Amino acid sequence: MKRKNVLKIVFSVLALVLLIITYVSLKNINEKKENEEKTAEEILSIPAENVEKISFSLDEQTVTFEKQDDKWIYADDKNFPVDEEKLQETVDGLESITSDKELKDVDDLSEYGLKDNSGRKIEIYTTEGEKRTIQIGDMNTTTQSYYAIIDDIKDTVYMIESSFVSLYDGKLYDYAEAGTFPVISSNEIDEIQVKKSDSSYTLKISSEVSSGWMIETENVNEEADSSAASQAATSINSLSYLDFIDYNCEDYSKYGLENPEAEILVKYHQEVELEEEDSESDDEETKIENKEILLKIGNKEDNNYYVCVDGSREIYTMSNDSLENLLGKTVSDYWNLKVNYYSITDLKSMSVEHGGVKDVLSIEKKTDEDGEGEELYYVNGEEAEEDSFKNFFNGVVNISAKERLEETYQADGEPEWKFIFENEDAREEVSYYIFDENFYVAVKDNGTSYLINKLDVTNLDNLLKVLKNGGDGGEEQ
DSSP, rough: OOOHHHHHHHHHHHHHHHHHHHHHHHHHHHHHHHHHHSSSEEOOOGGGGGEEEEEEEEEEEEEEEEEEEEEEEOOOOOOOOOBBHHHHHHHHTTTTTEEEEEEEEEOOOGGOOGGGGGGGEEEETTTTTEEEEEEEEEETTTTTTEEEEEETTOOEEEEEEHHHHHHSSSOGGBOOOOOOOOOOGGGGGGEEEEESSOOOOOEOTTTSSSTTTTEEEEEEEEOHHHHHHHHHHHHHTOOOOOEEEEOOOOOOGGOOOEEEESEEEEEEEEEEEGGGGGSSSSSSEEEEEEEEEEEEEEEETEEEEEEEEOOOEEEEEEEHHHHHHHHTGGGGGGOOOOOOOOOOOSSSSEEEETTTTTEEEEEEEEOTSSOOOOEEEEEEEOOOOOOHHHHHHHHHHBBSSSSSSSOOOOOSSSSSSSEEOOSSSSSEEEEEEEOOOEEEEEEEETSSSSEEHHHHHHHHHHHHHHTTTTTTTTOOO
């Protein structure tokens, strides 16, 4: 019994000790938490509406903003386009400045980057005639907080949050209200002119070609590749300014804009609301308005270009990546690699010469008394099966080149294939010559030459046999 009693006493004591340890630990944690909560104390509070002037350092120069007639102005240039929202955000930061640590009885301010007015100083002038100062020193790399003194009281250093300090970072033009490059949707663009010293080109919307675009230079006027032209239009849509550099440029040569390296002219249309005096009803009415904008592109710096819009004194930067999609192209990048642009609805006849045999394909459109129309398809004057006719025709006109040759190909001998397309308004001849074991060269009668994958042409032989045999793929009749 005595042994059991002793054990009970021992266990009871141990349990009591554990309870005491737990209690003390929880008490210490709570006290520590309370102390941490108390450390973030407010050290300065200036109501935003009481601030009438503020000075601080930006990019190693002191700038001063003053409030006049409820508007902020830049003291050194009253015409400077101050970003009211940005500056108000800066002033609002003065409403409650807190510190999570206070260092008292400081002897050497140089340890904190605060000696002899070094570091950044913020001076605030209030409507009540007060002047308050905040001097910001080095950053503590461990806590990411900054050392600071208030109102030149040099024996007390506070640690303040970097989020407050960041309100006073940057350059003067970070506090300017910048303009924006107009947002132009791809489907609003009518024309894009790119003018460069080495090569220039123009893309124009056209309803007369299947791709919807024409490419023009001094010597070229032809259908453009739809994908490449659409990409150019998308590039216009994505243009935007990066940095605001100068709101009132007086020397364009500083930025290479007196004689710009390149220019991009965009002609476009947008739906706009009618002014009240132009509208005859109370309903909201719109009209289509034709517009254009000329972007001048100057020197390149840090992978960005200086730019300005014609007629404006405002200078901005644009990224090289966004402009390169237009400036880095030449007319050859927009060449349509489709050898023939014909639609079967426009075709009158097509002659085919292959293997020493010439065949003539034609379409006759007939209309009955009720005005209903139908197309009849012929090969050498004999009516042909519609599907096999269209299969062969599409096989010819859907051939796309691997590339377009810079110069006219000078062929030796007779072509392997020769096609002559005719409609009501035009005639075009295309000859296919064997180039090597993998490629043909297609040469138009205007000299334009294309490199064609041999497999795309070889398949035509079987399609022609099926057509001439009435569509069943047997022996030719």
